[in-house]
Amino acid sequence: MRISAFLLVPVALLPTLVIAADDGQTECTYGGLVRRVVIMSEPGVSVPCEVHYYKDSEAPGEDQVLWSADNQAGYCEEKAAELIAKLEGWGWQCDAAAAAPEEPADEPEPPMEPVDETADLVPIEDT
Numbered sequence: 614m615r616i617s618a619f620l621l622v623p624v625a626l627l628p629t630l631v632i633a634a635d636d637g638q639t640e641c642t643y644g645g646l647v648r649r650v651v652i653m654s655e656p657g658v659s660v661p662c663e664v665h666y667y668k669d670s671e672a673p674g675e676d677q678v679l680w681s682a683d684n685q686a687g688y689c690e691e692k693a694a695e696l697i698a699k700l701e702g703w704g705w706q707c708d709a710a711a712a713a714p715e716e717p718a719d720e721p722e723p724p725m726e727p728v729d730e731t732a733d734l735v736p737i738e739d740t
Contacts, residue, residue, distance in 0.1 A: 639693070646670045651666075652664055659690070664678070666731065
C-alpha cells in the first residue's frame with residue numbers, strides 16, 4: 614500500500630497543462646527521409662505553445678522542442694514556418710499533414726546526399 618501512495622505523489626505534482634498537436638503539423642520528405650514540424654498547444658488557444666521537430670525515418674518517436682512561447686501569440690507559428698522554409702530551401706518537399714506519419718514510401722534514392730543542418734538548431738528562450 615505504501616508503494617501505491619508513493620507513486621501517486623509525483624502524478625499530483627505534474628502540471629495540469631495538456632499540450633496536443635493543433636493541426637499545426639507539416640511533414641517534409643527527401644528521398645526516403647522524413648521530418649515533421651509540429652506546433653503543440655492547448656486546444657483552442659495559440660499560447661502557451663511549443664514547436665516539436667521529429668526525424669521520423671532516423672529516430673522514430675523521438676522529438677526535439679526547438680521553440681516555445683508562453684505569452685506571444687503567433688511565435689510558434691512564425692518559428693515553424695521559418696524552419697519549414699529552411700528545409701524547403703535545402704530541397705525537402707513539405708506538406709501540411711493532419712494525421713500521424715505513415716511509413717515512408719519506397720522511393721528512388723536522391724541523386725545527392727540531403728542537406729541537414731538541423732543538428733545545429735538549438736532551442737531559443739521564450740520571448
